[in-house]
Amino acid sequence: MDINSSVYNKDRFNMKIRNIYYVITGLLLVLTTACQDDVNDWAVDGSHDRLFRSTSFECVEENPTSALLSFNGVQGATKYYFEFSKGDSLLFNNIVFTANVYADTLSAYDKGTLEVNTEYRVLFDGLDGTSRYSVRMKALNEQNGMESGYTQLCFDTPDEQIFTNVTPGTTSVVLNWSTKEVATRIEFAELTRRMPENETEEEKMDTLWYDEPFVLTEEQKLTGELTINDLKPGTNYLAYIFNEDARRGAYAFRTLGSSQGETILVPAGGDINALLAGKTGDVTLSFEGGKDYSVGEFTVPEGVSNLYISGNVVGGKLPRLTMSKFVFSGLLNSFQVQYMDVVSDESAQFLVELNNANGAVKIGFDGCYISQIPRSLVRTNTGDLNIEEIKINNCIIKNVGLSGYGLLNIGKLGSLGKILITKNTLLNIGDQIIDLRVQVDEFTFTQSTFCNYTIGMPKLLRLDKQPKQTTVTQNIFTGNNNGSKMNSSNNDKDANFLSFAGCYLTSEFPQDKRVFTDAQVLTVSGEDLFVDPRNGDFHFKPGVKFEGDGEAGDPRWWTK
Known part of the structure; x- marks a missing residue:
C-alpha cells in the first residue's frame, strides 16, 4: 500500500466528520433561534375553540307522555x-320547549374512567302521546x-290512554276518563270494515x-264522563x-246485542217470556239500567238462533233481573248475557242447566253482576x-255454589x-x-280476584280430565x-301440568298440601292490601305498593 495514499484518505475522512459537525451545529442554532423568536405561535380560530359534542345521544325509552334520553x-x-x-x-321548525340540565345535578347511570364515556340519563315529561319529537342537545x-x-x-x-272505562249498551255508550287529565273533545266513528292483518292498526279499519x-x-270535564246515544246494536265503534x-x-268497542234481527225494549214490569215467545233468528232483549225486572223460568223459544240479554247502564247502575233459571226449547248458536245484574231467587239449583240436546253452542256472561245461585252458574250433564x-x-x-257443585x-x-274465566x-x-x-281443548283462568271469607272452599279446581291446554295466571x-x-286441585298428579306462575296469594290465604305451585306469597294480608275486601271493594289501598298492580287480579280495581 502507498503510505501517501493512506494519509490522504484519512484526512478526507476527518474533513467529512468536521463538515457534518458544522451542519448539525448550524441546524441547532437555527432551531434555537426559531424557538426564541416564537415564529410558530399562530392565533387559534375562535370558531374552533369549543367543547366537544357528546359522543352518544339516544332515546332509550319512549312513553306516552315522557321520554328517557341517554x-x-x-x-x-x-x-x-x-x-x-x-x-x-x-327540522326544528316547531320548538315547543327547552330545558337546561346542570352537570352538578346529574348522577352517572354508567360511570366511565373518563367523562366522555360516562353515561347519564334524564327523563323528560309533559310530552304528548302519538307524536313525533326531534331533540337536539349541546x-x-x-x-x-x-x-x-x-x-x-x-x-x-x-299512544296515550286516559280512558278509564268504556261501558257499551245496545244503543249507547258511556265513556269515562281520568279527571286528572286535560281533555277538550272526543271524536267518534263507526267501524264499517276490517282490513287485512298485515296492515297497520288504523289501516285495518274503515x-x-x-x-x-x-x-x-x-261539567263533562269535571266528571270525566260522556254518554253517546242513538248507536246501532252489535256494531263496532272507535x-x-x-x-x-x-x-x-283511543278505544274500540262493540255495542251490545246483535246488528241483525230484532231488538226488543223490555219495559220494567213487562212479561219477558211473552215478549220473546214466537221469535226467531237473532233477538236482542234490551233492558234499562236502574230498573227492576222479574221472571221465574226464563224460557227461550225454539227458533231463536242467537239471543242477547243486554243491559244499558244508566247512572252507573245495571238492570236488575231476579229469576230462577234459563230454560232452552231448542239449540242456539249463541246465548249471551251482557251487563245485567242477575239475582237468583234460589228456587232452582243452577242458573243454566243443560240435560239434553237443547242449549247453546256458545255461552257467555260479560260485564254482569251475578249472585245468590245455590249451586252452579252453568251445569252440563248430557252427551x-x-x-x-x-x-x-x-x-x-x-x-254461588254455597250448597256445593x-x-x-x-x-x-x-x-x-x-x-x-x-x-x-x-x-x-x-x-x-x-x-x-270431560276433555276440554283449552282452559284459561286469568286476571281475576278470588276472595272467600264466609265459606270454606276445599279445592280451587277439580280437573278429572286434563285439559289439552291450561293457563292459570295473573290471579290474586x-x-x-x-x-x-x-288445595289447588283435587289430585296430586295435577301438579305435573298445573302452574300458578304470575299469581299472588295474600299472607292469610291458607294453602293445604296441594299448594299453588309457582305462585308468589305476599307479606301483606288482604285487609292490608285492599280497601274493603270483606264487602267486595278490591281497590288497592293508597300508599300500598303491590308489584302486580296493572297486571294481576280483576282490572277494574287497578290503579295503573
Missing part, C-alpha cells in the same frame, strides 16, 4: 341545553362561555266519522279523546250437546272447546271454581277461606 358527558361542561321540536323530523361551560355543537335525535311517543266532534262541556290537537286515548265455548268475562260473582259443573258433554271478581264461592269431568287469591285450608 347521553355521554362532555369534559368541561357545566350544563346541557335541550331543545324539543314537535311534529317534524330533525354542552356549555358557563365560566368561559365555551359550548359544543348540537347532537340530535328523533323519536315517536306511543271508519265512518261523525261530522262533528263532541266538544266537552265543563272513540278518540283529545286535548286540543294532542290525542290522549247430546257439543259446546264450543263457555266464557265468563268482566263479571262480579258473589255467593261450584261455579261451573261440567259433568258430561259430547265435546267441549274452551272454558274462559277472565277479568272477574269471585267473592264467596263454594266447593270449587270448576268441576271438570285472598281471604281466610273461612278458616279452612284450600
Whole structure:
C-alpha cells in the first residue's frame, strides 16, 4: 500500500466528520433561534375553540307522555341545553320547549374512567302521546362561555290512554276518563270494515266519522264522563279523546246485542217470556239500567238462533233481573248475557242447566253482576250437546255454589272447546271454581280476584280430565277461606301440568298440601292490601305498593 495514499484518505475522512459537525451545529442554532423568536405561535380560530359534542345521544325509552334520553358527558361542561321540536323530523321548525340540565345535578347511570364515556340519563315529561319529537342537545361551560355543537335525535311517543272505562249498551255508550287529565273533545266513528292483518292498526279499519266532534262541556270535564246515544246494536265503534290537537286515548268497542234481527225494549214490569215467545233468528232483549225486572223460568223459544240479554247502564247502575233459571226449547248458536245484574231467587239449583240436546253452542256472561245461585252458574250433564265455548268475562260473582257443585259443573258433554274465566271478581264461592269431568281443548283462568271469607272452599279446581291446554295466571287469591285450608286441585298428579306462575296469594290465604305451585306469597294480608275486601271493594289501598298492580287480579280495581 502507498503510505501517501493512506494519509490522504484519512484526512478526507476527518474533513467529512468536521463538515457534518458544522451542519448539525448550524441546524441547532437555527432551531434555537426559531424557538426564541416564537415564529410558530399562530392565533387559534375562535370558531374552533369549543367543547366537544357528546359522543352518544339516544332515546332509550319512549312513553306516552315522557321520554328517557341517554347521553355521554362532555369534559368541561357545566350544563346541557335541550331543545324539543314537535311534529317534524330533525327540522326544528316547531320548538315547543327547552330545558337546561346542570352537570352538578346529574348522577352517572354508567360511570366511565373518563367523562366522555360516562353515561347519564334524564327523563323528560309533559310530552304528548302519538307524536313525533326531534331533540337536539349541546354542552356549555358557563365560566368561559365555551359550548359544543348540537347532537340530535328523533323519536315517536306511543299512544296515550286516559280512558278509564268504556261501558257499551245496545244503543249507547258511556265513556269515562281520568279527571286528572286535560281533555277538550272526543271524536267518534263507526267501524264499517276490517282490513287485512298485515296492515297497520288504523289501516285495518274503515271508519265512518261523525261530522262533528263532541266538544266537552265543563261539567263533562269535571266528571270525566260522556254518554253517546242513538248507536246501532252489535256494531263496532272507535272513540278518540283529545286535548286540543294532542290525542290522549283511543278505544274500540262493540255495542251490545246483535246488528241483525230484532231488538226488543223490555219495559220494567213487562212479561219477558211473552215478549220473546214466537221469535226467531237473532233477538236482542234490551233492558234499562236502574230498573227492576222479574221472571221465574226464563224460557227461550225454539227458533231463536242467537239471543242477547243486554243491559244499558244508566247512572252507573245495571238492570236488575231476579229469576230462577234459563230454560232452552231448542239449540242456539249463541246465548249471551251482557251487563245485567242477575239475582237468583234460589228456587232452582243452577242458573243454566243443560240435560239434553237443547242449549247453546256458545255461552257467555260479560260485564254482569251475578249472585245468590245455590249451586252452579252453568251445569252440563248430557252427551247430546257439543259446546264450543263457555266464557265468563268482566263479571262480579258473589255467593254461588254455597250448597256445593261450584261455579261451573261440567259433568258430561259430547265435546267441549274452551272454558274462559277472565277479568272477574269471585267473592264467596263454594266447593270449587270448576268441576271438570270431560276433555276440554283449552282452559284459561286469568286476571281475576278470588276472595272467600264466609265459606270454606276445599279445592280451587277439580280437573278429572286434563285439559289439552291450561293457563292459570295473573290471579290474586285472598281471604281466610273461612278458616279452612284450600288445595289447588283435587289430585296430586295435577301438579305435573298445573302452574300458578304470575299469581299472588295474600299472607292469610291458607294453602293445604296441594299448594299453588309457582305462585308468589305476599307479606301483606288482604285487609292490608285492599280497601274493603270483606264487602267486595278490591281497590288497592293508597300508599300500598303491590308489584302486580296493572297486571294481576280483576282490572277494574287497578290503579295503573
